[in-house]
Amino acid sequence: MLAYLVFRHSPRVIFPDLTRIRLTTMPTHESQVKQQLAELVALPSVSAVDPAFDMSNAGVVDALASRYSDAGFSVSRQEVSLTPSKFNLIARLGSGSGGLVLSGHTDTVPFDSGLWDSDPFVLSERDGCWYGLGSADMKCFFPLVLAALDGLDPSRFVAPLTVLATADEESSMAGARVLAASGQALGDFALIGEPTQLIPIHQHKGILIGRIELLGRSGHSSDPSLGANALDCMHDIMSGLKEWRSRAAERFVDGAFKVPVPTLNLGRINGGDSPNRICANCELLFDIRLMPQMSLDGTVAEIRDLVVKVSDAHGIKGELILPMAPIAALDTPASSALVGLLSELSGNAPQTVAFATEGPFLNALGCESVIFGPGNIATAHQPNEYVEIARALRMIEILRATIERFCCDG
Numbered sequence: 571m572l573a574y575l576v577f578r579h580s581p582r583v584i585f586p587d588l589t590r591i592r593l594t595t596m597p598t599h600e601s602q603v604k605q606q607l608a609e610l611v612a613l614p615s616v617s618a619v620d621p622a623f624d625m626s627n628a629g630v631v632d633a634l635a636s637r638y639s640d641a642g643f644s645v646s647r648q649e650v651s652l653t654p655s656k657f658n659l660i661a662r663l664g665s666g667s668g669g670l671v672l673s674g675h676t677d678t679v680p681f682d683s684g685l686w687d688s689d690p691f692v693l694s695e696r697d698g699c700w701y702g703l704g705s706a707d708m709k710c711f712f713p714l715v716l717a718a719l720d721g722l723d724p725s726r727f728v729a730p731l732t733v734l735a736t737a738d739e740e741s742s743m744a745g746a747r748v749l750a751a752s753g754q755a756l757g758d759f760a761l762i763g764e765p766t767q768l769i770p771i772h773q774h775k776g777i778l779i780g781r782i783e784l785l786g787r788s789g790h791s792s793d794p795s796l797g798a799n800a801l802d803c804m805h806d807i808m809s810g811l812k813e814w815r816s817r818a819a820e821r822f823v824d825g826a827f828k829v830p831v832p833t834l835n836l837g838r839i840n841g842g843d844s845p846n847r848i849c850a851n852c853e854l855l856f857d858i859r860l861m862p863q864m865s866l867d868g869t870v871a872e873i874r875d876l877v878v879k880v881s882d883a884h885g886i887k888g889e890l891i892l893p894m895a896p897i898a899a900l901d902t903p904a905s906s907a908l909v910g911l912l913s914e915l916s917g918n919a920p921q922t923v924a925f926a927t928e929g930p931f932l933n934a935l936g937c938e939s940v941i942f943g944p945g946n947i948a949t950a951h952q953p954n955e956y957v958e959i960a961r962a963l964r965m966i967e968i969l970r971a972t973i974e975r976f977c978c979d980g
């Protein structure tokens with residue numbers, strides 16, 4: 571809180587780097603950002619696991635490619651899928667290695683148009699906020715980056731700036747996965763502009779979704795020896811999962827998280843058909859939220875061992891299937907230079923969140939990623955999504971100072 575007050579009232583004394591910021595240009599930036607955000611909001615780019623809702627993001631990618639080319643970036647598209655067509659956009663300013671990545675996703679979640687007070691695809695300004703689908707999460711990020719670059723002399727760049735616009739973050743993270751698989755180094759630090767109300771987020775949990783399928787043998791219920799009961803077996807597996815959960819909660823405790831231990835949720839079970847038949851099939855869906863200290867591969871191996879061991883003891887075929895590739899936890903050190911800078915500039919101490927992001931994929935490419943954006947996660951993924959204009963404009967100053975610190979000469 572102290573740092574926050576100091577920053578608000580005397581930025582030039584405490585943070586000399588900020589003296590280069592041209593605060594007087596804000597009204598221009600506001601109208602420029604509003605116009606560009608309206609353009610992006612008007613281009614539908616829903617991504618969804620259900621093909622009935624899934625759309626191409628090509629319109630948004632084309633619009634961004636045009637804007638960033640005009641701003642002097644060299645842009646390239648990376649194909650993510652063909653049907654519908656989806657792309658990542660990689661826009662680069664300056665040359666060499668290292669530097670800064672500013673990353674956002676181009677897609678939005680599906681929407682309930684009947685519950686909106688205004689058209690979700692028409693940017694609407696009310697009460698100091700911009701309303702529209704994807705306004706906070708996170709189409710506003712791309713115009714804010716362009717505003718932050720406004721007037722910055724390209725000859726001052728000593729390290730590259732890469733702006734990344736990904737596909738499918740809201741559904742499968744396919745864009746980030748394609749990027750990570752390409753192995754290309756993008757920069758030393760990455761700022762991902764997801765909605766955090768200008769609080770730097772350096773850690774979040776990972777997600778592992780699992781499906782356990784058991785195939786036993788049916789038979790008359792009057793004689794258990796006539797079959798192998800998949801429900802009996804699943805009962806034992808569930809007991810084993812609960813024991814695993816208790817042990818994991820003792821092994822991995824981190825008070826920085828609201829829920830300070832890993833979780834395992836038994837989400838859905840399906841099996842059997844009749845009380846007088848031995849149950850031959852049973853399926854269980856569960857999810858695990860992993861702490862940053864936990865190994866993804868190690869966790870999968872432990873659950874798989876449990877399934878095989880218990881199902882073998884029942885004479886049943888048991889299998890662990892991962893319907894969605896797991897997402898690792900984000901674990902950027904609090905001591906990272908980018909965490910420290912964003913904390914200074916915003917006046918907010920670094921925190922953790924419960925939602926997953928593309929950060930772990932960028933960290934796998936050698937970045938130190940921090941999640942930091944002007945929106946509020948509480949307004950995202952629901953009707954009347956908005957971003958506060960004052961906070962969005964403040965993000966421009968912070969982006970500018972961050973670009974100067976990591977990409978420009980002194």
Ligand SMILES: [Zn+2]
Binds near residue numbers: 675707708739764765
């Ligand atoms: Zn998002």
